[in-house]
Amino acid sequence: MKSFFRMSYPYCLWIGVFIVAPMLMIFLYAITNTGNSTLTFQFTLDNFARFIRDPDFIRILLTSLRIALLTTVVCLLIGYPAALFIANLPDRKQTFMILLMTLPMWINMVLKTYAWRGILLNFDFSSEFKVFIGMVYDFLPFMIIQIHTAIAKLDPNLLIAAHDLGANNVKSFLKVTLPLSVPGIISGITLVFLPAVSSFFIPRMLGNGEVILIGNLIELCFKKTGDWNFGSAISLIMALIIITAMWATRKLDRSAEED
Amino acid sequence: MGNVSNKYLAGVSLQKETELETAKQKQPGDISGEPLQKKPAKRSSRIFSSLYLVLVLLFIYLPIVYLVLFSFNEGKSQTNFVGFSLRWYESLFKDRTMLESIYVTLIVAVISTVVSTVVGTISAIGLSKARRLIRSVVLEINNLPVLNPDIVTAIGLMLLFMSIKLQPGMLTLILSHISFCTPFVILSVMPKLRQLDDNVAEAALDLGATPWKALTKVIIPQIYPAILTGALLAFSMSLDDFVVSYFNAGPGINTISMYVESMKRYNLSVNAMATLFVVVVALILLLTNLVPIIKDKKAQKEEPRNV
Numbered sequence: 001m002k003s004f005f006r007m008s009y010p011y012c013l014w015i016g017v018f019i020v021a022p023m024l025m026i027f028l029y030a031i032t033n034t035g036n037s038t039l040t041f042q043f044t045l046d047n048f049a050r051f052i053r054d055p056d057f058i059r060i061l062l063t064s065l066r067i068a069l070l071t072t073v074v075c076l077l078i079g080y081p082a083a084l085f086i087a088n089l090p091d092r093k094q095t096f097m098i099l100l101m102t103l104p105m106w107i108n109m110v111l112k113t114y115a116w117r118g119i120l121l122n123f124d125f126s127s128e129f130k131v132f133i134g135m136v137y138d139f140l141p142f143m144i145i146q147i148h149t150a151i152a153k154l155d156p157n158l159l160i161a162a163h164d165l166g167a168n169n170v171k172s173f174l175k176v177t178l179p180l181s182v183p184g185i186i187s188g189i190t191l192v193f194l195p196a197v198s199s200f201f202i203p204r205m206l207g208n209g210e211v212i213l214i215g216n217l218i219e220l221c222f223k224k225t226g227d228w229n230f231g232s233a234i235s236l237i238m239a240l241i242i243i244t245a246m247w248a249t250r251k252l253d254r255s256a257e258e259d
Numbered sequence: 260m261g262n263v264s265n266k267y268l269a270g271v272s273l274q275k276e277t278e279l280e281t282a283k284q285k286q287p288g289d290i291s292g293e294p295l296q297k298k299p300a301k302r303s304s305r306i307f308s309s310l311y312l313v314l315v316l317l318f319i320y321l322p323i324v325y326l327v328l329f330s331f332n333e334g335k336s337q338t339n340f341v342g343f344s345l346r347w348y349e350s351l352f353k354d355r356t357m358l359e360s361i362y363v364t365l366i367v368a369v370i371s372t373v374v375s376t377v378v379g380t381i382s383a384i385g386l387s388k389a390r391r392l393i394r395s396v397v398l399e400i401n402n403l404p405v406l407n408p409d410i411v412t413a414i415g416l417m418l419l420f421m422s423i424k425l426q427p428g429m430l431t432l433i434l435s436h437i438s439f440c441t442p443f444v445i446l447s448v449m450p451k452l453r454q455l456d457d458n459v460a461e462a463a464l465d466l467g468a469t470p471w472k473a474l475t476k477v478i479i480p481q482i483y484p485a486i487l488t489g490a491l492l493a494f495s496m497s498l499d500d501f502v503v504s505y506f507n508a509g510p511g512i513n514t515i516s517m518y519v520e521s522m523k524r525y526n527l528s529v530n531a532m533a534t535l536f537v538v539v540v541a542l543i544l545l546l547t548n549l550v551p552i553i554k555d556k557k558a559q560k561e562e563p564r565n566v
Contacts, residue, residue: 003470007385008397011378011441015400018438022415023403029418082315085308097312099548104319106540110501110516111533115322118329118337118525141319198408201501201520215410222414222506232418235411242408 029232047233079143150184330530379444428509444489
Protein backbone atom coordinates (compact mmCIF):
# COMPACT_ATOMS: atom_id res chain seq x y z
CA MET A 1 0.00 0.00 0.00
CA LYS A 2 2.99 2.25 0.49
CA SER A 3 3.30 2.35 -3.28
CA PHE A 4 -0.03 4.20 -3.47
CA PHE A 5 1.83 7.46 -2.92
CA ARG A 6 2.85 7.23 -6.59
CA MET A 7 -0.74 8.12 -7.42
CA SER A 8 0.01 11.66 -6.31
CA TYR A 9 2.79 12.17 -8.90
CA PRO A 10 0.53 13.22 -11.78
CA TYR A 11 -1.12 15.82 -9.56
CA CYS A 12 2.24 17.26 -8.52
CA LEU A 13 2.90 17.86 -12.21
CA TRP A 14 -0.64 19.14 -12.68
CA ILE A 15 -0.46 21.80 -9.96
CA GLY A 16 2.95 22.80 -11.28
CA VAL A 17 1.42 23.57 -14.66
CA PHE A 18 -2.06 24.82 -13.70
CA ILE A 19 -1.51 26.54 -10.36
CA VAL A 20 2.14 27.45 -9.85
CA ALA A 21 2.99 28.40 -13.43
CA PRO A 22 0.04 30.82 -13.85
CA MET A 23 0.93 32.58 -10.59
CA LEU A 24 4.56 32.88 -11.67
CA MET A 25 3.45 34.24 -15.02
CA ILE A 26 1.37 36.97 -13.41
CA PHE A 27 4.38 37.88 -11.30
CA LEU A 28 6.69 37.82 -14.31
CA TYR A 29 4.38 39.98 -16.40
CA ALA A 30 4.02 42.45 -13.53
CA ILE A 31 7.75 43.08 -13.22
CA THR A 32 8.58 43.26 -16.92
CA ASN A 33 7.72 45.43 -19.88
CA THR A 34 6.79 44.31 -23.39
CA GLY A 35 6.25 40.93 -21.86
CA ASN A 36 4.18 39.90 -24.85
CA SER A 37 7.37 38.89 -26.56
CA THR A 38 9.47 36.59 -24.40
CA LEU A 39 12.78 37.50 -26.02
CA THR A 40 12.89 41.24 -25.50
CA PHE A 41 11.46 41.79 -22.05
CA GLN A 42 13.20 43.85 -19.40
CA PHE A 43 12.74 43.87 -15.67
CA THR A 44 11.11 47.02 -14.39
CA LEU A 45 8.89 48.39 -11.65
CA ASP A 46 7.27 50.89 -14.01
CA ASN A 47 3.94 49.06 -13.96
CA PHE A 48 3.60 49.59 -10.23
CA ALA A 49 4.86 53.18 -10.42
CA ARG A 50 2.33 53.94 -13.15
CA PHE A 51 -0.49 52.77 -10.91
CA ILE A 52 0.63 54.62 -7.81
CA ARG A 53 1.34 57.89 -9.63
CA ASP A 54 -2.00 58.12 -11.40
CA PRO A 55 -4.68 59.77 -9.24
CA ASP A 56 -7.43 58.12 -11.34
CA PHE A 57 -6.17 54.64 -10.54
CA ILE A 58 -5.78 55.49 -6.87
CA ARG A 59 -9.36 56.78 -6.86
CA ILE A 60 -10.59 53.50 -8.36
CA LEU A 61 -8.64 51.61 -5.72
CA LEU A 62 -10.14 53.71 -2.92
CA THR A 63 -13.67 53.30 -4.32
CA SER A 64 -13.20 49.51 -4.41
CA LEU A 65 -11.93 49.49 -0.85
CA ARG A 66 -14.75 51.75 0.34
CA ILE A 67 -17.51 49.66 -1.24
CA ALA A 68 -15.94 46.38 -0.11
CA LEU A 69 -15.48 47.63 3.44
CA LEU A 70 -19.00 49.01 3.63
CA THR A 71 -20.39 45.76 2.23
CA THR A 72 -18.45 43.77 4.84
CA VAL A 73 -19.63 45.96 7.72
CA VAL A 74 -23.28 45.89 6.63
CA CYS A 75 -23.18 42.12 6.05
CA LEU A 76 -21.79 41.74 9.56
CA LEU A 77 -24.45 44.02 11.08
CA ILE A 78 -27.32 42.24 9.31
CA GLY A 79 -25.75 38.79 9.47
CA TYR A 80 -24.73 38.56 13.11
CA PRO A 81 -28.23 38.90 14.61
CA ALA A 82 -29.59 36.56 11.95
CA ALA A 83 -26.97 33.92 12.78
CA LEU A 84 -27.59 34.34 16.50
CA PHE A 85 -31.37 34.02 16.15
CA ILE A 86 -31.00 30.94 13.97
CA ALA A 87 -28.68 29.36 16.53
CA ASN A 88 -31.30 29.94 19.25
CA LEU A 89 -33.97 28.01 17.36
CA PRO A 90 -34.76 24.38 18.24
CA ASP A 91 -32.55 21.90 16.35
CA ARG A 92 -34.99 20.85 13.67
CA LYS A 93 -36.06 24.41 12.83
CA GLN A 94 -32.40 25.38 12.79
CA THR A 95 -31.54 22.86 10.05
CA PHE A 96 -34.54 23.97 8.06
CA MET A 97 -33.64 27.66 8.42
CA ILE A 98 -30.06 27.02 7.27
CA LEU A 99 -31.43 25.10 4.30
CA LEU A 100 -33.71 28.05 3.45
CA MET A 101 -30.79 30.47 3.70
CA THR A 102 -28.49 28.38 1.51
CA LEU A 103 -31.04 27.37 -1.12
CA PRO A 104 -30.66 30.53 -3.25
CA MET A 105 -26.90 30.00 -3.35
CA TRP A 106 -27.51 27.22 -5.85
CA ILE A 107 -28.86 29.73 -8.33
CA ASN A 108 -26.26 31.32 -10.58
CA MET A 109 -24.96 34.59 -9.13
CA VAL A 110 -25.05 36.34 -12.50
CA LEU A 111 -28.74 35.47 -12.81
CA LYS A 112 -29.47 36.88 -9.36
CA THR A 113 -27.55 40.05 -10.17
CA TYR A 114 -29.53 40.29 -13.40
CA ALA A 115 -32.69 40.06 -11.29
CA TRP A 116 -31.48 42.94 -9.10
CA ARG A 117 -30.92 45.01 -12.21
CA GLY A 118 -34.61 44.66 -12.97
CA ILE A 119 -35.75 45.24 -9.40
CA LEU A 120 -33.58 48.32 -8.96
CA LEU A 121 -35.04 49.91 -12.09
CA ASN A 122 -37.97 50.79 -9.84
CA PHE A 123 -35.76 52.86 -7.54
CA ASP A 124 -33.93 56.07 -8.06
CA PHE A 125 -30.69 55.08 -6.32
CA SER A 126 -27.19 56.17 -7.29
CA SER A 127 -25.22 53.63 -9.31
CA GLU A 128 -22.77 53.10 -6.50
CA PHE A 129 -25.59 52.34 -4.07
CA LYS A 130 -27.04 49.80 -6.49
CA VAL A 131 -23.66 48.05 -6.74
CA PHE A 132 -23.48 48.10 -2.95
CA ILE A 133 -26.94 46.47 -2.64
CA GLY A 134 -25.95 43.81 -5.15
CA MET A 135 -22.81 43.00 -3.19
CA VAL A 136 -24.54 42.87 0.19
CA TYR A 137 -27.11 40.56 -1.33
CA ASP A 138 -24.62 38.23 -2.98
CA PHE A 139 -22.31 37.88 0.02
CA LEU A 140 -24.64 38.10 3.04
CA PRO A 141 -25.28 34.32 3.19
CA PHE A 142 -21.54 33.62 3.61
CA MET A 143 -21.45 35.85 6.67
CA ILE A 144 -24.57 34.31 8.22
CA ILE A 145 -23.40 30.74 7.69
CA GLN A 146 -19.88 31.32 9.01
CA ILE A 147 -21.09 33.04 12.18
CA HIS A 148 -23.89 30.54 12.71
CA THR A 149 -21.40 27.67 12.50
CA ALA A 150 -19.26 29.29 15.18
CA ILE A 151 -22.21 30.00 17.52
CA ALA A 152 -23.79 26.56 17.00
CA LYS A 153 -20.53 24.96 18.10
CA LEU A 154 -20.67 26.67 21.50
CA ASP A 155 -21.31 24.46 24.49
CA PRO A 156 -24.75 25.55 25.82
CA ASN A 157 -23.52 24.69 29.31
CA LEU A 158 -21.30 27.77 29.17
CA LEU A 159 -24.36 30.01 28.90
CA ILE A 160 -26.15 28.13 31.64
CA ALA A 161 -23.09 28.52 33.84
CA ALA A 162 -22.99 32.25 33.09
CA HIS A 163 -26.65 32.54 34.11
CA ASP A 164 -26.08 30.54 37.28
CA LEU A 165 -23.23 32.85 38.14
CA GLY A 166 -25.59 35.81 37.89
CA ALA A 167 -25.01 37.17 34.40
CA ASN A 168 -28.08 38.52 32.63
CA ASN A 169 -28.77 37.88 28.93
CA VAL A 170 -26.82 40.93 27.75
CA LYS A 171 -23.82 40.17 29.89
CA SER A 172 -23.67 36.50 28.99
CA PHE A 173 -23.87 37.46 25.32
CA LEU A 174 -21.08 40.00 25.64
CA LYS A 175 -18.84 37.81 27.80
CA VAL A 176 -19.52 34.33 26.37
CA THR A 177 -21.23 34.17 22.98
CA LEU A 178 -19.63 37.17 21.29
CA PRO A 179 -15.97 36.43 22.15
CA LEU A 180 -16.35 32.76 21.29
CA SER A 181 -17.93 33.55 17.92
CA VAL A 182 -14.99 35.68 16.81
CA PRO A 183 -13.49 32.92 14.60
CA GLY A 184 -16.81 32.82 12.71
CA ILE A 185 -16.81 36.59 12.36
CA ILE A 186 -13.27 36.49 10.98
CA SER A 187 -14.01 33.87 8.35
CA GLY A 188 -17.24 35.68 7.51
CA ILE A 189 -15.37 38.94 6.99
CA THR A 190 -12.82 37.13 4.82
CA LEU A 191 -15.49 35.48 2.69
CA VAL A 192 -17.26 38.80 2.11
CA PHE A 193 -14.36 41.22 1.75
CA LEU A 194 -12.33 39.07 -0.64
CA PRO A 195 -14.94 38.66 -3.38
CA ALA A 196 -16.28 42.18 -2.80
CA VAL A 197 -12.95 43.90 -3.38
CA SER A 198 -12.17 41.82 -6.47
CA SER A 199 -15.67 41.69 -7.95
CA PHE A 200 -16.18 42.89 -11.45
CA PHE A 201 -19.46 41.64 -12.87
CA ILE A 202 -21.60 43.24 -10.15
CA PRO A 203 -20.36 46.77 -10.94
CA ARG A 204 -20.65 46.00 -14.64
CA MET A 205 -24.24 44.81 -14.35
CA LEU A 206 -25.56 47.23 -11.74
CA GLY A 207 -23.24 50.23 -12.05
CA ASN A 208 -24.69 51.58 -15.30
CA GLY A 209 -21.13 52.14 -16.55
CA GLU A 210 -20.51 54.68 -13.79
CA VAL A 211 -18.90 52.46 -11.19
CA ILE A 212 -15.41 51.23 -12.06
CA LEU A 213 -13.70 49.05 -9.51
CA ILE A 214 -10.26 47.52 -9.47
CA GLY A 215 -11.60 44.26 -10.94
CA ASN A 216 -12.96 46.22 -13.90
CA LEU A 217 -9.60 47.88 -14.36
CA ILE A 218 -7.87 44.49 -14.51
CA GLU A 219 -10.48 43.26 -16.97
CA LEU A 220 -9.95 46.37 -19.10
CA CYS A 221 -6.19 45.74 -19.28
CA PHE A 222 -6.59 42.13 -20.35
CA LYS A 223 -9.65 42.27 -22.57
CA LYS A 224 -9.61 45.74 -24.11
CA THR A 225 -6.22 47.49 -24.07
CA GLY A 226 -4.12 44.31 -24.14
CA ASP A 227 -1.72 45.74 -21.57
CA TRP A 228 -1.05 42.51 -19.73
CA ASN A 229 1.98 43.78 -17.85
CA PHE A 230 0.01 46.58 -16.24
CA GLY A 231 -2.97 44.29 -15.63
CA SER A 232 -0.75 41.76 -13.87
CA ALA A 233 0.76 44.50 -11.72
CA ILE A 234 -2.72 45.65 -10.65
CA SER A 235 -3.66 42.05 -9.81
CA LEU A 236 -0.57 41.78 -7.63
CA ILE A 237 -1.43 45.05 -5.88
CA MET A 238 -4.93 43.73 -5.25
CA ALA A 239 -3.59 40.42 -3.96
CA LEU A 240 -1.25 42.35 -1.65
CA ILE A 241 -4.16 44.39 -0.26
CA ILE A 242 -6.19 41.26 0.35
CA ILE A 243 -3.31 39.51 2.10
CA THR A 244 -2.72 42.59 4.26
CA ALA A 245 -6.41 42.77 5.14
CA MET A 246 -6.48 39.10 6.16
CA TRP A 247 -3.33 39.53 8.19
CA ALA A 248 -4.75 42.57 9.96
CA THR A 249 -8.02 40.80 10.79
CA ARG A 250 -6.17 37.81 12.22
CA LYS A 251 -3.93 40.16 14.19
CA LEU A 252 -6.97 41.97 15.61
CA ASP A 253 -8.40 38.60 16.60
CA ARG A 254 -5.23 37.64 18.47
CA SER A 255 -4.93 40.92 20.34
CA ALA A 256 -8.60 40.64 21.29
CA GLU A 257 -7.91 37.20 22.70
CA GLU A 258 -5.01 38.42 24.77
CA ASP A 259 -7.11 41.14 26.45
CA MET B 260 -16.72 35.33 -7.62
CA GLY B 261 -19.50 32.85 -8.08
CA ASN B 262 -17.13 30.26 -6.78
CA VAL B 263 -17.16 31.69 -3.33
CA SER B 264 -20.66 30.43 -2.68
CA ASN B 265 -19.42 27.00 -3.41
CA LYS B 266 -16.21 27.51 -1.53
CA TYR B 267 -18.47 28.08 1.40
CA LEU B 268 -20.67 25.13 0.52
CA ALA B 269 -17.52 23.02 0.64
CA GLY B 270 -17.13 24.10 4.22
CA VAL B 271 -20.69 23.18 5.08
CA SER B 272 -20.58 19.76 3.54
CA LEU B 273 -17.30 18.94 5.26
CA GLN B 274 -18.71 20.16 8.48
CA LYS B 275 -21.81 18.02 8.07
CA GLU B 276 -19.63 14.95 7.65
CA THR B 277 -17.87 15.53 10.95
CA GLU B 278 -21.11 16.39 12.71
CA LEU B 279 -22.55 13.14 11.52
CA GLU B 280 -19.48 11.32 12.76
CA THR B 281 -19.74 12.78 16.24
CA ALA B 282 -23.47 12.15 16.28
CA LYS B 283 -22.87 8.53 15.42
CA GLN B 284 -20.27 8.17 18.13
CA LYS B 285 -22.71 9.22 20.81
CA GLN B 286 -24.49 6.21 22.24
CA PRO B 287 -28.15 6.52 23.23
CA GLY B 288 -27.46 5.75 26.88
CA ASP B 289 -24.57 8.16 27.16
CA ILE B 290 -25.84 11.43 28.60
CA SER B 291 -22.53 12.80 29.85
CA GLY B 292 -22.06 14.89 26.71
CA GLU B 293 -25.69 16.00 26.46
CA PRO B 294 -26.21 19.68 27.15
CA LEU B 295 -28.73 20.70 29.73
CA GLN B 296 -31.98 22.07 28.35
CA LYS B 297 -31.73 25.69 27.27
CA LYS B 298 -34.05 28.12 28.97
CA PRO B 299 -36.81 29.11 26.54
CA ALA B 300 -36.50 32.73 25.46
CA LYS B 301 -39.04 35.38 26.42
CA ARG B 302 -42.04 35.64 24.14
CA SER B 303 -41.35 39.20 23.00
CA SER B 304 -37.78 38.44 22.03
CA ARG B 305 -38.96 35.30 20.25
CA ILE B 306 -41.36 37.34 18.15
CA PHE B 307 -38.68 39.88 17.40
CA SER B 308 -36.15 37.28 16.26
CA SER B 309 -38.72 35.49 14.08
CA LEU B 310 -39.67 38.77 12.48
CA TYR B 311 -36.02 39.58 11.84
CA LEU B 312 -35.37 36.21 10.21
CA VAL B 313 -38.47 36.56 8.04
CA LEU B 314 -37.19 39.94 6.83
CA VAL B 315 -33.77 38.50 6.00
CA LEU B 316 -35.41 35.62 4.13
CA LEU B 317 -37.58 38.05 2.19
CA PHE B 318 -34.43 39.92 1.14
CA ILE B 319 -32.69 36.69 0.13
CA TYR B 320 -35.65 35.39 -1.87
CA LEU B 321 -36.69 38.69 -3.46
CA PRO B 322 -34.66 38.34 -6.71
CA ILE B 323 -35.73 34.73 -7.14
CA VAL B 324 -39.41 35.57 -6.71
CA TYR B 325 -38.87 38.44 -9.11
CA LEU B 326 -37.22 36.22 -11.75
CA VAL B 327 -40.03 33.66 -11.56
CA LEU B 328 -42.84 36.21 -11.48
CA PHE B 329 -41.67 38.23 -14.48
CA SER B 330 -40.97 35.13 -16.55
CA PHE B 331 -44.77 34.91 -16.85
CA ASN B 332 -45.21 38.55 -17.81
CA GLU B 333 -47.32 39.12 -20.86
CA GLY B 334 -45.60 42.43 -21.58
CA LYS B 335 -41.97 43.17 -22.31
CA SER B 336 -41.42 45.31 -19.26
CA GLN B 337 -39.14 44.34 -16.40
CA THR B 338 -40.98 46.57 -13.98
CA ASN B 339 -44.61 46.33 -15.00
CA PHE B 340 -46.50 43.06 -14.69
CA VAL B 341 -49.33 43.19 -17.19
CA GLY B 342 -50.75 39.70 -17.33
CA PHE B 343 -49.93 36.02 -17.35
CA SER B 344 -48.42 34.38 -20.42
CA LEU B 345 -45.92 31.71 -21.42
CA ARG B 346 -44.55 33.63 -24.40
CA TRP B 347 -41.07 34.03 -22.88
CA TYR B 348 -40.76 30.28 -22.48
CA GLU B 349 -41.71 29.91 -26.10
CA SER B 350 -39.11 32.44 -27.22
CA LEU B 351 -36.51 30.81 -24.96
CA PHE B 352 -36.85 27.58 -26.90
CA LYS B 353 -36.53 29.47 -30.17
CA ASP B 354 -33.48 31.49 -29.12
CA ARG B 355 -30.52 29.59 -30.54
CA THR B 356 -27.76 31.55 -28.80
CA MET B 357 -29.40 31.05 -25.44
CA LEU B 358 -29.97 27.34 -26.00
CA GLU B 359 -26.37 27.04 -27.15
CA SER B 360 -25.14 28.73 -23.99
CA ILE B 361 -27.14 26.25 -21.89
CA TYR B 362 -25.62 23.42 -23.89
CA VAL B 363 -22.05 24.76 -23.48
CA THR B 364 -22.57 25.28 -19.75
CA LEU B 365 -23.83 21.74 -19.23
CA ILE B 366 -21.17 20.07 -21.41
CA VAL B 367 -18.36 21.96 -19.65
CA ALA B 368 -19.83 21.22 -16.22
CA VAL B 369 -20.24 17.49 -16.89
CA ILE B 370 -16.77 17.00 -18.40
CA SER B 371 -14.97 19.04 -15.78
CA THR B 372 -16.88 17.32 -12.97
CA VAL B 373 -16.01 13.84 -14.22
CA VAL B 374 -12.34 14.64 -14.83
CA SER B 375 -11.79 16.63 -11.65
CA THR B 376 -13.54 14.00 -9.52
CA VAL B 377 -11.41 11.18 -10.91
CA VAL B 378 -8.17 13.16 -10.82
CA GLY B 379 -8.95 14.63 -7.40
CA THR B 380 -9.83 11.28 -5.82
CA ILE B 381 -6.76 9.49 -7.19
CA SER B 382 -4.50 12.36 -6.15
CA ALA B 383 -6.00 12.58 -2.68
CA ILE B 384 -5.46 8.87 -2.09
CA GLY B 385 -1.90 9.20 -3.34
CA LEU B 386 -1.27 12.24 -1.18
CA SER B 387 -2.61 10.56 1.94
CA LYS B 388 0.13 7.95 1.54
CA ALA B 389 2.85 10.40 0.52
CA ARG B 390 5.52 11.75 2.85
CA ARG B 391 4.30 14.45 5.16
CA LEU B 392 6.47 17.19 3.63
CA ILE B 393 5.28 16.51 0.09
CA ARG B 394 1.69 16.27 1.27
CA SER B 395 1.72 19.56 3.12
CA VAL B 396 3.45 21.41 0.25
CA VAL B 397 1.00 20.05 -2.32
CA LEU B 398 -2.02 20.81 -0.14
CA GLU B 399 -0.72 24.31 0.47
CA ILE B 400 -0.46 24.91 -3.29
CA ASN B 401 -3.81 23.19 -3.74
CA ASN B 402 -5.32 25.86 -1.48
CA LEU B 403 -4.16 28.73 -3.69
CA PRO B 404 -7.12 28.70 -6.10
CA VAL B 405 -9.43 28.43 -3.09
CA LEU B 406 -8.02 31.55 -1.45
CA ASN B 407 -7.18 33.55 -4.58
CA PRO B 408 -9.77 35.93 -5.97
CA ASP B 409 -11.29 34.30 -9.03
CA ILE B 410 -10.06 37.03 -11.30
CA VAL B 411 -6.44 36.24 -10.38
CA THR B 412 -6.95 32.53 -11.06
CA ALA B 413 -8.66 33.45 -14.33
CA ILE B 414 -5.97 35.75 -15.73
CA GLY B 415 -3.21 33.37 -14.58
CA LEU B 416 -4.75 30.57 -16.64
CA MET B 417 -5.28 32.92 -19.56
CA LEU B 418 -1.61 33.93 -19.54
CA LEU B 419 -0.62 30.27 -19.32
CA PHE B 420 -2.74 29.25 -22.31
CA MET B 421 -1.49 32.23 -24.33
CA SER B 422 2.15 31.42 -23.58
CA ILE B 423 1.81 27.84 -24.79
CA LYS B 424 -0.02 29.12 -27.86
CA LEU B 425 -3.26 27.37 -27.03
CA GLN B 426 -6.02 29.23 -28.85
CA PRO B 427 -8.85 30.17 -26.48
CA GLY B 428 -11.84 27.95 -27.15
CA MET B 429 -13.75 25.02 -25.78
CA LEU B 430 -10.55 23.20 -24.77
CA THR B 431 -9.16 26.09 -22.71
CA LEU B 432 -12.58 26.61 -21.16
CA ILE B 433 -12.79 22.98 -20.04
CA LEU B 434 -9.15 22.88 -18.88
CA SER B 435 -9.64 26.00 -16.79
CA HIS B 436 -12.77 24.57 -15.19
CA ILE B 437 -11.00 21.30 -14.40
CA SER B 438 -8.14 23.21 -12.82
CA PHE B 439 -10.32 25.21 -10.43
CA CYS B 440 -12.64 22.31 -9.57
CA THR B 441 -10.01 19.67 -8.75
CA PRO B 442 -8.67 21.40 -5.59
CA PHE B 443 -12.18 21.33 -4.13
CA VAL B 444 -12.59 17.62 -4.81
CA ILE B 445 -9.30 17.01 -3.01
CA LEU B 446 -10.41 19.22 -0.12
CA SER B 447 -13.60 17.21 0.33
CA VAL B 448 -12.02 13.77 -0.04
CA MET B 449 -8.90 14.38 2.07
CA PRO B 450 -10.51 14.59 5.56
CA LYS B 451 -12.40 11.35 4.97
CA LEU B 452 -9.18 9.60 3.96
CA ARG B 453 -7.51 10.74 7.16
CA GLN B 454 -10.24 9.03 9.19
CA LEU B 455 -9.67 5.69 7.44
CA ASP B 456 -8.06 2.83 9.26
CA ASP B 457 -4.99 1.93 7.19
CA ASN B 458 -5.02 -1.56 8.61
CA VAL B 459 -8.11 -2.56 6.63
CA ALA B 460 -6.46 -1.98 3.26
CA GLU B 461 -3.23 -3.46 4.66
CA ALA B 462 -5.19 -6.58 5.66
CA ALA B 463 -6.70 -6.85 2.18
CA LEU B 464 -3.22 -6.77 0.70
CA ASP B 465 -1.97 -9.37 3.19
CA LEU B 466 -4.87 -11.60 2.24
CA GLY B 467 -3.70 -11.52 -1.36
CA ALA B 468 -5.69 -8.67 -2.89
CA THR B 469 -3.92 -6.82 -5.67
CA PRO B 470 -3.33 -3.09 -4.99
CA TRP B 471 -6.01 -2.35 -7.61
CA LYS B 472 -8.50 -4.54 -5.73
CA ALA B 473 -7.56 -3.00 -2.40
CA LEU B 474 -8.18 0.40 -3.93
CA THR B 475 -11.51 -0.33 -5.62
CA LYS B 476 -12.96 -2.79 -3.10
CA VAL B 477 -11.66 -1.36 0.17
CA ILE B 478 -10.59 2.28 -0.01
CA ILE B 479 -13.01 3.77 -2.56
CA PRO B 480 -16.20 2.29 -0.99
CA GLN B 481 -15.21 3.78 2.36
CA ILE B 482 -14.71 7.31 1.00
CA TYR B 483 -17.57 7.14 -1.48
CA PRO B 484 -19.80 9.77 0.22
CA ALA B 485 -16.93 12.27 0.24
CA ILE B 486 -16.24 11.64 -3.44
CA LEU B 487 -19.90 12.31 -4.16
CA THR B 488 -19.79 15.54 -2.17
CA GLY B 489 -16.70 16.59 -4.11
CA ALA B 490 -18.35 15.80 -7.44
CA LEU B 491 -21.48 17.74 -6.54
CA LEU B 492 -19.34 20.67 -5.46
CA ALA B 493 -17.31 20.60 -8.68
CA PHE B 494 -20.50 20.47 -10.74
CA SER B 495 -22.14 23.41 -8.99
CA MET B 496 -18.91 25.45 -9.11
CA SER B 497 -18.60 24.89 -12.81
CA LEU B 498 -22.26 25.82 -13.40
CA ASP B 499 -21.96 28.93 -11.28
CA ASP B 500 -18.69 30.22 -12.68
CA PHE B 501 -18.50 33.45 -14.60
CA VAL B 502 -15.05 34.97 -14.10
CA VAL B 503 -12.85 32.05 -15.15
CA SER B 504 -15.03 31.32 -18.20
CA TYR B 505 -15.05 34.97 -19.21
CA PHE B 506 -11.27 35.06 -19.49
CA ASN B 507 -10.74 31.59 -20.92
CA ALA B 508 -13.54 30.86 -23.38
CA GLY B 509 -12.80 31.75 -26.95
CA PRO B 510 -14.84 34.13 -29.09
CA GLY B 511 -18.31 32.82 -29.90
CA ILE B 512 -18.36 30.44 -26.95
CA ASN B 513 -20.73 31.55 -24.21
CA THR B 514 -21.76 29.98 -20.96
CA ILE B 515 -25.09 31.01 -19.47
CA SER B 516 -23.47 33.46 -17.07
CA MET B 517 -21.40 34.99 -19.87
CA TYR B 518 -24.47 35.33 -22.05
CA VAL B 519 -26.60 36.96 -19.38
CA GLU B 520 -23.81 39.26 -18.22
CA SER B 521 -23.14 40.55 -21.72
CA MET B 522 -26.79 41.27 -22.53
CA LYS B 523 -27.32 44.90 -23.34
CA ARG B 524 -31.10 44.79 -23.42
CA TYR B 525 -33.47 43.10 -21.05
CA ASN B 526 -34.93 39.90 -22.26
CA LEU B 527 -37.53 38.13 -20.17
CA SER B 528 -36.50 34.80 -21.73
CA VAL B 529 -33.64 34.97 -19.24
CA ASN B 530 -36.25 35.00 -16.49
CA ALA B 531 -37.85 31.96 -18.08
CA MET B 532 -34.50 30.17 -18.15
CA ALA B 533 -33.80 31.18 -14.54
CA THR B 534 -37.21 29.83 -13.53
CA LEU B 535 -36.44 26.48 -15.12
CA PHE B 536 -33.18 26.48 -13.13
CA VAL B 537 -34.99 27.26 -9.92
CA VAL B 538 -37.38 24.37 -10.54
CA VAL B 539 -34.56 21.92 -11.28
CA VAL B 540 -32.51 23.00 -8.25
CA ALA B 541 -35.56 22.89 -5.99
CA LEU B 542 -36.44 19.40 -7.17
CA ILE B 543 -32.90 18.10 -6.66
CA LEU B 544 -32.58 19.63 -3.20
CA LEU B 545 -36.04 18.49 -2.20
CA LEU B 546 -35.20 14.94 -3.20
CA THR B 547 -31.77 14.87 -1.57
CA ASN B 548 -33.10 16.42 1.62
CA LEU B 549 -36.43 14.65 1.86
CA VAL B 550 -35.20 11.12 1.22
CA PRO B 551 -33.01 10.98 4.37
CA ILE B 552 -35.79 12.59 6.45
CA ILE B 553 -38.37 10.05 5.26
CA LYS B 554 -35.90 7.22 5.91
CA ASP B 555 -35.27 8.63 9.40
CA LYS B 556 -38.97 8.79 10.16
CA LYS B 557 -39.49 5.24 8.99
CA ALA B 558 -36.59 4.09 11.13
CA GLN B 559 -38.00 5.97 14.12
CA LYS B 560 -41.41 4.41 13.65
CA GLU B 561 -39.96 0.94 13.44
CA GLU B 562 -37.69 1.34 16.42
CA PRO B 563 -40.26 1.15 19.24
CA ARG B 564 -41.72 -2.02 17.79
CA ASN B 565 -38.34 -3.68 17.85
CA VAL B 566 -37.81 -2.79 21.51
